[in-house]
Amino acid sequence: MPLFSAVTVEQAKSLLKTHLQGFEHKIESVDLFSAYNRVLAEDIFSPEDIPGFNRSTVDGFALKAGDTFGASEAMPALLTLVGEIAMGEKTNIKLSTGEAAKIPTGGMLPEGSDAVVMLEYAQLMDDTTLCVERPVTPGENVVAIGEDMKRGDIVLSRGHTLRPQDLGALAALGIREVKAVKPPVICVISTGNEVKPPGESIKPGEVRDINTYSICGQVIRWGGVPMPLGIVKDDFQKLYDAIKLALEKSDAVVLSGGSSVGTRDLTVKVIENLGKPGVLAHGLPVKPGKPTVVAVVDGKPVIGLPGHPVSAMVIFEIIVRPMISMMLGRDEDFGTTRILARMSRNVPSAAGRQDYIRVKLERRGEELWAVPVLGKSGLISGMVESCGLAHIPSQKQGVAEGELVEVELY
Amino acid sequence: MPLFSAVTVEQAKSLLKTHLQGFEHKIESVDLFSAYNRVLAEDIFSPEDIPGFNRSTVDGFALKAGDTFGASEAMPALLTLVGEIAMGEKTNIKLSTGEAAKIPTGGMLPEGSDAVVMLEYAQLMDDTTLCVERPVTPGENVVAIGEDMKRGDIVLSRGHTLRPQDLGALAALGIREVKAVKPPVICVISTGNEVKPPGESIKPGEVRDINTYSICGQVIRWGGVPMPLGIVKDDFQKLYDAIKLALEKSDAVVLSGGSSVGTRDLTVKVIENLGKPGVLAHGLPVKPGKPTVVAVVDGKPVIGLPGHPVSAMVIFEIIVRPMISMMLGRDEDFGTTRILARMSRNVPSAAGRQDYIRVKLERRGEELWAVPVLGKSGLISGMVESCGLAHIPSQKQGVAEGELVEVELY
Numbered sequence: 001m002p003l004f005s006a007v008t009v010e011q012a013k014s015l016l017k018t019h020l021q022g023f024e025h026k027i028e029s030v031d032l033f034s035a036y037n038r039v040l041a042e043d044i045f046s047p048e049d050i051p052g053f054n055r056s057t058v059d060g061f062a063l064k065a066g067d068t069f070g071a072s073e074a075m076p077a078l079l080t081l082v083g084e085i086a087m088g089e090k091t092n093i094k095l096s097t098g099e100a101a102k103i104p105t106g107g108m109l110p111e112g113s114d115a116v117v118m119l120e121y122a123q124l125m126d127d128t129t130l131c132v133e134r135p136v137t138p139g140e141n142v143v144a145i146g147e148d149m150k151r152g153d154i155v156l157s158r159g160h161t162l163r164p165q166d167l168g169a170l171a172a173l174g175i176r177e178v179k180a181v182k183p184p185v186i187c188v189i190s191t192g193n194e195v196k197p198p199g200e201s202i203k204p205g206e207v208r209d210i211n212t213y214s215i216c217g218q219v220i221r222w223g224g225v226p227m228p229l230g231i232v233k234d235d236f237q238k239l240y241d242a243i244k245l246a247l248e249k250s251d252a253v254v255l256s257g258g259s260s261v262g263t264r265d266l267t268v269k270v271i272e273n274l275g276k277p278g279v280l281a282h283g284l285p286v287k288p289g290k291p292t293v294v295a296v297v298d299g300k301p302v303i304g305l306p307g308h309p310v311s312a313m314v315i316f317e318i319i320v321r322p323m324i325s326m327m328l329g330r331d332e333d334f335g336t337t338r339i340l341a342r343m344s345r346n347v348p349s350a351a352g353r354q355d356y357i358r359v360k361l362e363r364r365g366e367e368l369w370a371v372p373v374l375g376k377s378g379l380i381s382g383m384v385e386s387c388g389l390a391h392i393p394s395q396k397q398g399v400a401e402g403e404l405v406e407v408e409l410y
Numbered sequence: 411m412p413l414f415s416a417v418t419v420e421q422a423k424s425l426l427k428t429h430l431q432g433f434e435h436k437i438e439s440v441d442l443f444s445a446y447n448r449v450l451a452e453d454i455f456s457p458e459d460i461p462g463f464n465r466s467t468v469d470g471f472a473l474k475a476g477d478t479f480g481a482s483e484a485m486p487a488l489l490t491l492v493g494e495i496a497m498g499e500k501t502n503i504k505l506s507t508g509e510a511a512k513i514p515t516g517g518m519l520p521e522g523s524d525a526v527v528m529l530e531y532a533q534l535m536d537d538t539t540l541c542v543e544r545p546v547t548p549g550e551n552v553v554a555i556g557e558d559m560k561r562g563d564i565v566l567s568r569g570h571t572l573r574p575q576d577l578g579a580l581a582a583l584g585i586r587e588v589k590a591v592k593p594p595v596i597c598v599i600s601t602g603n604e605v606k607p608p609g610e611s612i613k614p615g616e617v618r619d620i621n622t623y624s625i626c627g628q629v630i631r632w633g634g635v636p637m638p639l640g641i642v643k644d645d646f647q648k649l650y651d652a653i654k655l656a657l658e659k660s661d662a663v664v665l666s667g668g669s670s671v672g673t674r675d676l677t678v679k680v681i682e683n684l685g686k687p688g689v690l691a692h693g694l695p696v697k698p699g700k701p702t703v704v705a706v707v708d709g710k711p712v713i714g715l716p717g718h719p720v721s722a723m724v725i726f727e728i729i730v731r732p733m734i735s736m737m738l739g740r741d742e743d744f745g746t747t748r749i750l751a752r753m754s755r756n757v758p759s760a761a762g763r764q765d766y767i768r769v770k771l772e773r774r775g776e777e778l779w780a781v782p783v784l785g786k787s788g789l790i791s792g793m794v795e796s797c798g799l800a801h802i803p804s805q806k807q808g809v810a811e812g813e814l815v816e817v818e819l820y
Binding site: 032033036037051052053055057086087088089090091105106107108143147148149155156162163164165166167168169170171172173174175176192193194195198199201202203204205206207208209210211212213214215216217218220221226228234307308309313337339340366368379380381383384404409410 | 442443446447461462463465467496497498499500501515516517518553557558559565566572573574575576577578579580581582583584585586602603604605608609611612613614615616617618619620621622623624625626627628630631636638644717718719723747749750776778789790791793794814819820
């Protein structure tokens with residue numbers, strides 16, 4: 001069996017990326033109503049100018065801006081009202097110098113007009129005489145043809161995750177269906193002789209399976225489809241069969257458990273026997289979460305997370321989350337929110353190791369402070385109390401009280 | 411018809427809250443695998459101590475901490491190895507002074523032991539003689555009974571939205587099903603004679619229905635279930651019938667359109683005829699988005715948003731988003747991320763009016779800057795380009811370049 005030296009998190013991610021280069025996104029057509037949060041598999045170009053006509057943004061009077069230059073309350077411009085624009089209809093009105101037409105918000109500007117004066121700044125003296133009390137500039141209160149989106153412009157790019165406003169933009173373009181990447185199916189397996197499903201009673205020495213549930217939640221959170229496969233004993237053949245089945249059923253496999261030296265080696269041995277290239281990295285210089293296995297078997301990632309629930313969640317965020325993004329064809333860090341906050345106390349860290357500290361955030365005046373949630377890495381309650389992870393990069397030996405740190409929010 | 415004076419956003423929300431006081435949350439049982447992002451309808455107490463036994467967090471040797479006090483590489487403590495703890499099993503080993511037992515990560519500490527020394531700091535001299543090279547403190551490398559969660563402790567409160575770590579905590583407690591609030595069904599209606607569905611070709615003067623799609627996306631984003639009812643013409647009877655049907659089918663109705671004075675009044679008139687208490691607020695001192703209608707009909711909210719796509723989205727965020735949270739029984743501002751950033755240029759605002767400016771964020775050194783996305787409020791492309799809304803409170807007359815503003819991220 002080959003030996004694997006610990007690599008950095010960046011190296012592990014880049015190894016994974018290299019081996020996923022050939023990964024083929026499955027693509028499906030998705031109706032706009034189902035497209036929220038889906039990743040585009042195509043560039044979207046505007047098939048036409050939006051708006052398709054010069055549109056008023058206010059209730060008022062369409063006119064030639066030049067006719068109002070110099071107008072004031074004391075010296076209003078007097079225009080002739082020649083008609084009214086109906087909403088949603090093309091008008092036959094053509095304005096000449098000195099003429100105006102009533103127009104509703106969203107109405108189409110008549111030929112000859114280049115601006116709209118708001119109702120509030122114009123008064124009708126009689127049926128046809130309009131008194132404008134302030135000048136308007138050309139284009140004022142008007143959205144010009146193609147000002148929102150121009151024909152041929154790229155509106156949304158492949159790899160973009162659709163937000164509500166993007167759905168609106170697609171609707172504006174008359175697009176009712178888009179090509180989206182199919183979310184990857186991720187098999188989730190817990191391992192360990194001592195691990196029992198939450199529904200069973202447990203004896204002293206046994207623990208309930210936490211990781212299946214928190215990891216399935218993380219898979220959903222980041223846009224994958226979880227397929228929980230239950231608990232597998234620390235046994236070569238059982239683990240081999242389980243991962244083999246998982247690889248057949250899904251696009252990637254995430255295991256957790258096997259934190260003790262013997263079972264960690266078991267996971268590595270099983271993966272090495274399943275296919276090529278096998279294990280890419282074994283062990284990451286990260287706290288919490290050292291015992292991590294990053295592998296690819298016949299084009300599909302197999303990630304072995306630590307057994308400690310908190311370590312498993314942290315390593316998921318730094319390895320599996322970006323992996324899901326790669327499989328979706330979007331930015332690695334999509335959806336993460338990183339903010340700067342001041343650390344509320346000294347936190348030591350070893351050089352060459354990345355530390356992730358669970359923190360709560362407190363606002364003190366104009367500043368945000370990160371307050372570490374104390375507790376051992378096995379405690380799920382510490383994750384429940386915290387709202388993000390403060391990151392101490394590997395080149396730093398800890399952070400001092402008051403120092404700025406980057407916090408990734410859950 | 412009564413007259414409604416414009417109220418502030420806070421007044422409108424508080425009026426809505428008062429009238430939703432009696433709103434009954436529909437509750438359903440949800441399996442843990444389907445519980446991600448659901449809102450708890452019950453408090454969760456720990457039914458037992460977690461862990462249920464003193465558990466080792468490392469591979470090492472269980473011992474009495476007192477036996478190692480003063481130990482060093484030069485002066486190691488010599489202990490007698492009396493056995494090995496098997497993973498997942500209760501052990502019969504009882505340690506006396508001067509004794510140690512091998513223990514795996516996650517193993518149950520034997521009676522008499524109070525700490526674990528890591529493998530790295532202990533050496534076996536022969537089959538039974540263990541040489542410990544550094545002192546351990548009582549409790550070191552051990553998670554004590556109930557240290558994670560204590561029996562009877564409240565672990566998660568009613569109104570809490572379940573994150574991956576919360577699912578893990580529930581699994582740890584042996585809880586496989588929770589009571590969750592059923593997401594409110596929100597009917598979405600677009601109004602306007604000029605509005606056409608995205609699938610139809612449009613004539614000059616007509617526009618495609620954008621709001622149905624962006625609003626349905628926002629409803630999903632904030633935990634509701636959208637029910638789009640299509641486009642309704644500016645006609646009393648048609649609008650009356652549509653809202654009546656919507657009220658029968660859903661928990662709340664969100665309309666958009668009717669920005670011009672005439673159609674705005676139509677919406678108000680229809681709501682006043684549908685039931686009590688009717689319109690609570692008409693017009694909000696907000697830019698963009700003044701023409702807003704906030705109403706309750708027979709216990710169900712009816713919200714009229716502006717027709718401009720951007721205004722509709724902004725008013726959704728400040729009125730409908732907190733409304734959905736109220737209906738889910740969770741914190742009004744749940745899920746919003748607000749950060750402080752420096753405004754990149756002077757932005758004027760009228761006193762007494764709240765302004766929401768679409769911004770992009772740029773990191774400059776250690777500071778975050780908010781760069782306004784220019785463009786008229788009708789342009790959906792401005793929403794596509796921006797990543798959040800900077801808020802200018804009503805008591806301020808604009809913000810100066812470099813001033814800190816609160817930005818709510820999409």
